[in-house]
Every structure is written in structure tokens, then in C-alpha cells.
Amino acid sequence: MTTLNVNGKSLSIDVPDDTPLLWALRDGAGLTGTKFGCGIAQCGACTVHIDGKPVRSCVMPVTAAQGKAVTTIEGIAADPVGHAVQTAWRKLDVVQCGYCQSGQIMSATALLKAKRKPSDADIDLAMSGNVCRCATYVRIRAAIHAAAATLA
Amino acid sequence: MQTTLKQRMALMARRIALLDAMVIAVLLLGMATTSAIAAKKQAPTPAAAPADSAQLFEPIRSVIQSPRCVNCHVADGVPRQFDDSRPHAQNVHGGADGKGVTGLACSTCHYTQNPAAASGPHAPPGAPNWHLAPIEMVWYDVGARDICLRLRDPRHNGGRDPAALVHHFADDPLVGWGWQPGGARSLPPLTRPQTVAAVQAWIAADMPCPLQ
Ligand code: FES
Ligand code: FES
Numbered sequence: 001m002t003t004l005n006v007n008g009k010s011l012s013i014d015v016p017d018d019t020p021l022l023w024a025l026r027d028g029a030g031l032t033g034t035k036f037g038c039g040i041a042q043c044g045a046c047t048v049h050i051d052g053k054p055v056r057s058c059v060m061p062v063t064a065a066q067g068k069a070v071t072t073i074e075g076i077a078a079d080p081v082g083h084a085v086q087t088a089w090r091k092l093d094v095v096q097c098g099y100c101q102s103g104q105i106m107s108a109t110a111l112l113k114a115k116r117k118p119s120d121a122d123i124d125l126a127m128s129g130n131v132c133r134c135a136t137y138v139r140i141r142a143a144i145h146a147a148a149a150t151l152a
Numbered sequence: 153m154q155t156t157l158k159q160r161m162a163l164m165a166r167r168i169a170l171l172d173a174m175v176i177a178v179l180l181l182g183m184a185t186t187s188a189i190a191a192k193k194q195a196p197t198p199a200a201a202p203a204d205s206a207q208l209f210e211p212i213r214s215v216i217q218s219p220r221c222v223n224c225h226v227a228d229g230v231p232r233q234f235d236d237s238r239p240h241a242q243n244v245h246g247g248a249d250g251k252g253v254t255g256l257a258c259s260t261c262h263y264t265q266n267p268a269a270a271s272g273p274h275a276p277p278g279a280p281n282w283h284l285a286p287i288e289m290v291w292y293d294v295g296a297r298d299i300c301l302r303l304r305d306p307r308h309n310g311g312r313d314p315a316a317l318v319h320h321f322a323d324d325p326l327v328g329w330g331w332q333p334g335g336a337r338s339l340p341p342l343t344r345p346q347t348v349a350a351v352q353a354w355i356a357a358d359m360p361c362p363l364q
Contacts, residue, residue: 018268018270020267020268020271039271039272039275040271040272040274040275040276041261041275041276042241042242047260053257053259053260054255054256054260055259055260055261055263056260056261056276058271059261059263059267059271059275059276060263061263061265061267061268064263064264064265107255107256110255111254111255111256114254114255115254115255118254118255122253122254122255124243125243125245125253125254125255125256126253126254126255126256127255127256128242128243128244128256129242129244129256129260129261
């Protein structure tokens with residue numbers, strides 16, 4: 001039994017120790033907003049925050065998240081930066097199919113928490129690990145700038 | 153690479169010649185008289201002759217230029233991956249501190265330990281303090297002589313004296329990852345203890361460097 005702090009709540013999750021955090025969240029805690037794309041940290045769909053920093057939950061063992069604050073897409077709106085990002089996402093209608101977008105929003109929020117006014121180059125480098133098969137990249141970049149403007 | 157191969161071939165040829173010489177010496181010894189053996193004992197043996205520099209540094213070079221080491225000792229801030237040292241996928245950069253860029257730190261994917269075997273042969277490996285070597289410590293695409301000169305120069309080796317150099321090879325957890333890379337990754341040509349022994353032998357001989 002693993003105890004995790006997810007979105008401010010303590011959860012007991014019954015999974016083996018080497019289970020990736022992604023499956024502890026999805027199968028163990030029923031938080032299916034975090035997506036599985038590749039399972040080897042190649043796509044970014046599974047991005048969550050650990051103590052405010054982005055990680056790919058598909059390769060992080062659940063035990064590595066113990067004692068830390070896990071934030072998923074279900075809890076990111078409680079963060080003012082996360083809220084600003086989601087608002088900008090809606091305003092610019094960033095989402096196409098949506099599959100990659102939980103990860104995109106988690107990465108974008110992490111970037112804006114670390115750098116309030118990122119340049120295009122900052123955005124391209126920070127978001128380069130999040131793949132979107134619908135190619136919403138241009139809108140993602142615009143929405144990050146828009147969120148940055150509302151946070152200024 | 154040509155030179156490296158030639159050096160290796162020459163080294164092998166020398167070793168084979170040495171082996172032949174030893175076999176012949178044993179045969180001769182078997183036939184020799186007691187006084188002849190006594191006389192032979194006083195003569196200098198090849199092992200006592202000073203070892204040539206290239207020979208002492210080559211084992212160290214072969215390890216630090218193996219993909220597990222050299223892929224993170226790069227000049228352009230772009231980590232390499234796989235045995236062909238291709239640039240890291242996803243346009244990954246080491247950033248100012250070698251630990252990634254703002255919003256995409258190395259630790260986003262590389263944790264403090266290798267992932268579970270179930271993650272497959274190519275999931276991102278992990279070790280404590282995952283980061284690129286500083287720019288002064290570039291081994292990628294550098295000749296044996298320059299690597300050697302850098303390795304013994306504290307301005308290029310992270311301020312390490314000989315004892316700290318040995319410690320780097322023997323005890324640093326991130327360096328140690330090179331010998332436990334997980335997944336389907338190849339290993340350096342020497343084991344960690346063999347590498348440490350080679351570094352100690354090189355230091356004991358006053359860190360000689362090959363001529364090229
Ligand atoms: S599912 Fe984790 S990065 Fe693709
Ligand atoms: S919106 Fe479809 S994969 Fe990104």
C-alpha cells in the first residue's frame with residue numbers, strides 16, 4: 001500500500017512498488033485526466049507536477065513520489081498560474097483532439113511558474129518534450145504568451 | 153578513429169609479442185642451468201622498463217570516450233544518446249547549469265535511479281544529480297592527447313587533484329551509472345575497478361600523456 005499526496009489529498013493506493021506513478025494515478029486513484037501516450041518519456045502526455053516541478057509519470061516509480069506533493073490536471077486549476085493557463089487555453093481554443101493537452105497544460109504551467117515572461121525560444125525549448133499529433137503547437141505557444149500577459 | 157584502431161592493434165601486437173616472449177622464456181628457463189637462472193634474474197625484465205605514455209592513458213581514454221561517458225561530456229550543450237552518440241531527441245539542451253532548461257529540467261524524465269525493467273530497454277535512465285559535464289570537461293570529439301592534458305589539469309577537470317580524480321572515477325554515483333546504465337545500453341570497455349586501477353597507475357607514473 002502506497003500513500004500519496006495528490007492534489008492536496010492523502011490517498012492510499014494499492015499497487016506494487018515499481019508501478020509507474022501514471023498507473024497508480026489512473027488505475028489506483030481513478031484520476032484518468034493524466035494520459036498514457038508512450039510509456040517511455042517520449043511524448044509528455046503523462047506530465048504531472050511533483051513539488052511543483054514537471055515529471056513524466058509514466059517512468060517515475062510510485063515510490064519516488066511518496067512524501068511529495070503530486071499535482072495532476074485535475075488539481076492544477078487550484079494554482080493561480082494553472083488557472084491562467086487553462087483560461088488562456090479555452091480563450092484561444094487550443095485543443096484539437098485533446099489527448100496531449102493535459103500534459104501540455106502541466107508543462108506550460110510549470111514553465112510559467114519558473115519564468116513569468118518566456119520568449120518564443122524559452123517556450124520552444126521547455127515544451128519540446130510534449131508532442132501533439134494534431135500539431136496545435138502554434139496555438140500552444142500563443143496561449144502561453146496570453147497566460148503570461150494575464151499573470152503580469 | 154583510424155589512429156585509435158591502429159593504436160589498439162599496435163597494443164594487441166605488443167601484448168601478443170610479450171606473451172610469446174614469456175612462453176619462450178619459460179621454455180628456456182626449463183632447460184637452463186641453475187647459474188644461468190641466477191644470471192637471468194639480475195638482468196632487467198621488460199616489466200621493469202618504463203611503460204610508454206600512450207599505453208598508460210589508452211585504457212582510461214577507451215572508457216571515457218565510450219558512449220556511456222562521452223555522451224554527457226559535450227561541447228555544444230546538447231546531450232547525446234545511444235551508442236552512435238546522436239543528439240538527444242526532443243531538442244533537449246543542458247542549459248546554463250547542465251541540468252536542463254527552465255521548464256524542462258533533465259529531472260523531468262531522468263530520476264535518481266534507472267526505471268523498472270518493465271519500462272523496456274530505452275526508457276530514460278537515472279542516477280543522482282543527472283546533468284551534463286561542465287564545458288571545460290569536454291571529451292566528445294577530442295583527441296587522446298587533449299583529453300589526457302585536460303584530465304590532469306585542474307582548470308579542465310573540475311578543480312580535481314589526483315586524489316579527487318580517483319574519487320571521481322571510484323565513488324561518484326553519476327559516473328558509476330556508466331557501469332550500471334540499465335536497459336539495453338552497452339558498457340564501457342573496462343569495469344569500474346579496472347578503470348580506477350588504470351587511473352591510479354597513470355597517476356603513479358606522473359600522468360603521462362600520449363603524443364597525439
Ligand atoms: S506517456 Fe509518459 S511521456 Fe509519453
Ligand atoms: S490536441 Fe490532439 S494530440 Fe494534441
